Amino acid sequence: MEGNLAIIxxxxxxxxxxxxxxxxxxxxxxxxxxxxxxxGVLQTIAILGFVLCEQLAIFGIALAFxxx
Amino acid sequence: MTTVVSAAEEFVPPSAPDFWQPLVGDGAxxxxxxxxxxxxVTIGLAVVMMLATRRLSVVPGRGQYRLExxxxxxxxxxxxDIIGSDHFRPYVPLLFTLxxxxxxxxxxxxxxVVQFPTTSRISFPIAFALGVYVVYLVAGVxxxxxxxxxxxxxxSGLPFWVVPVVFILELVTFLITRPVTLALxxxxxxxxxxxxxxxxxxxxEFLLLNGDGLLKLVSIPAFFMFFLFSAFxxxxxxxxxxVFILLASVYIAEVYADDH
Amino acid sequence: xGAIDNAADVLAAESGEGGFWEDAYPVIPHPGELIVxxxxxxxxxxxxxxxxxxxxEAMLAERQRTIEGGIxxxxxxxxxxxxxxxQYRAQLAEARNEAAQIRDQAxxxxxxxxxxxxxxxxxxxxxxxxxxxxxxxxxxxxxINELRGQVGGLAVELAGRVVxxxxxxxxxxxxxxxxxxxxxxxLAAGTPDGRSGSTVSGGTR
Numbered sequence: 001m002e003g004n005l006a007i008i009x010x011x012x013x014x015x016x017x018x019x020x021x022x023x024x025x026x027x028x029x030x031x032x033x034x035x036x037x038x039x040g041v042l043q044t045i046a047i048l049g050f051v052l053c054e055q056l057a058i059f060g061i062a063l064a065f066x067x068x
Numbered sequence: 069m070t071t072v073v074s075a076a077e078e079f080v081p082p083s084a085p086d087f088w089q090p091l092v093g094d095g096a097x098x099x100x101x102x103x104x105x106x107x108x109v110t111i112g113l114a115v116v117m118m119l120a121t122r123r124l125s126v127v128p129g130r131g132q133y134r135l136e137x138x139x140x141x142x143x144x145x146x147x148x149d150i151i152g153s154d155h156f157r158p159y160v161p162l163l164f165t166l167x168x169x170x171x172x173x174x175x176x177x178x179x180x181v182v183q184f185p186t187t188s189r190i191s192f193p194i195a196f197a198l199g200v201y202v203v204y205l206v207a208g209v210x211x212x213x214x215x216x217x218x219x220x221x222x223x224s225g226l227p228f229w230v231v232p233v234v235f236i237l238e239l240v241t242f243l244i245t246r247p248v249t250l251a252l253x254x255x256x257x258x259x260x261x262x263x264x265x266x267x268x269x270x271x272x273e274f275l276l277l278n279g280d281g282l283l284k285l286v287s288i289p290a291f292f293m294f295f296l297f298s299a300f301x302x303x304x305x306x307x308x309x310x311v312f313i314l315l316a317s318v319y320i321a322e323v324y325a326d327d328h
Numbered sequence: 329x330g331a332i333d334n335a336a337d338v339l340a341a342e343s344g345e346g347g348f349w350e351d352a353y354p355v356i357p358h359p360g361e362l363i364v365x366x367x368x369x370x371x372x373x374x375x376x377x378x379x380x381x382x383x384x385e386a387m388l389a390e391r392q393r394t395i396e397g398g399i400x401x402x403x404x405x406x407x408x409x410x411x412x413x414x415q416y417r418a419q420l421a422e423a424r425n426e427a428a429q430i431r432d433q434a435x436x437x438x439x440x441x442x443x444x445x446x447x448x449x450x451x452x453x454x455x456x457x458x459x460x461x462x463x464x465x466x467x468x469x470x471x472i473n474e475l476r477g478q479v480g481g482l483a484v485e486l487a488g489r490v491v492x493x494x495x496x497x498x499x500x501x502x503x504x505x506x507x508x509x510x511x512x513x514x515l516a517a518g519t520p521d522g523r524s525g526s527t528v529s530g531g532t533r
């Protein structure tokens with residue numbers, strides 16, 4: 001079996017952001033369902049949170065290529 | 069690049085070297101494909117913008133309406149709402165430049181003939197992040213002076229022994245983490261997206277040419293996925309450009325944070 | 329991060345093997361691309377700052393002014409419309425007043441006409457009643473007169489046949505008839521009961 005351990009590392013590093021992004025958008029959907037008029041504000045905040053969460057996975061993919 | 073890969077008998081998955089495409093020369097200053105794309109995008113954007121804003125009317129036409137939509141998104145939804153209506157004006161050109169340039173470069177991943185996202189070469193995200201970095205550092209120092217700027221990194225009311233730790237953490241965040249993540253995020257997204265597209269295209273082609281019997285049929289879902297992800301890449305391209313200037317304006321807004 | 333660690337390698341690669349950039353980590357910035365990126369970005373930023381954004385801002389400001397002017401005009405027009413409405417309402421109220429007055433007047437006139445008509449009708453009916461009474465009286469008088477002539481003749485003839493004696497003598501007959509009629513008159517004027525009637529008839533006999 002061939003492959004690279006670094007990619008497994010990337011897979012592991014993607015778990016956390018995956019869960020986090022799911023939580024962020026779940027909260028966003030719940031918030032918009034409860035108060036549709038604040039959608040614009042929530043959207044910006046949700047995307048900001050999504051981005052901050054996603055950066056961990058991006059680190060993961062960058063480092064996976066660094067250590068491959 | 070795809071022809072090279074599929075000509076081989078054994079399947080070679082796309083990887084980082086596929087992004088290195090020198091056209092003239094080799095080495096650190098070779099003229100690469102992404103350079104050409106970047107220059108063309110810049111020239112195209114400059115020409116289109118100069119022509120589009122040559123005659124602006126109060127009652128917009130169709131083209132001006134679209135331009136205004138983009139400009140309004142950058143100016144109002146991001147600049148004004150995040151930086152604040154008192155300070156956002158000097159930063160609008162920066163944000164608008166970043167948005168249009170990044171968006172167009174990202175979209176190069178899908179546009180036929182080019183089909184190579186410039187921003188998947190990390191040099192370009194670094195160049196963009198460097199611009200933001202310089203701007204928000206200069207803005208912070210100009211606003212408070214160097215001493216005030218450093219003092220402002222630590223929130224007041226902390227116990228004295230925590231202060232150095234927080235100071236160092238904040239300094240690292242401010243000076244290193246932020247620009248690096250800003251550049252890496254854009255690069256990582258476009259790089260990963262392009263690799264995924266390459267994987268489906270190259271894999272589908274390999275199956276079609278070298279697969280035996282029914283395996284050839286498997287290339288159909290592979291190509292289908294290629295189109296699906298191409299559409300998805302449009303969304304990613306827009307989102308990453310949006311996120312880039314969103315974060316840039318959040319960093320800039322922090323300079324004026326205690327104002328209100 | 330990787331970029332910092334591998335800076336030495338980058339510099340080494342510049343002078344030697346050409347394959348370095350093909351195998352280099354993708355997070356290492358290519359110097360040529362970096363320079364091109366910064367220059368392109370700088371040029372575009374300059375163009376935007378110098379031309380594109382000021383033009384757009386100027387247009388937005390002018391639009392703002394236009395819209396504000398439009399709002400002012402609209403407010404003026406609204407005020408005008410309001411004044412016109414007020415005027416119209418005042419006129420309407422006046423007209424209503426007038427109409428009410430006219431109505432009252434008409435009602436009073438109608439009352440008066442009614443009154444007059446009633447008086448007239450009463451007079452008319454009174455007149456009719458009076459005439460009817462006159463006619464009745466005249467008819468009664470006529471009947472009485474007629475009856476007086478016939479009843480006299482008939483009674484005398486009847487009495488002559490009963491008595492068997494000719495009452496041809498003019499003078500006597502006249503006297504008898506008159507006396508009878510006088511008694512008849514008395515009878516009609518007095519209480520018409522059987523006893524007085526028999527008294528009369530007994531007297532006649």
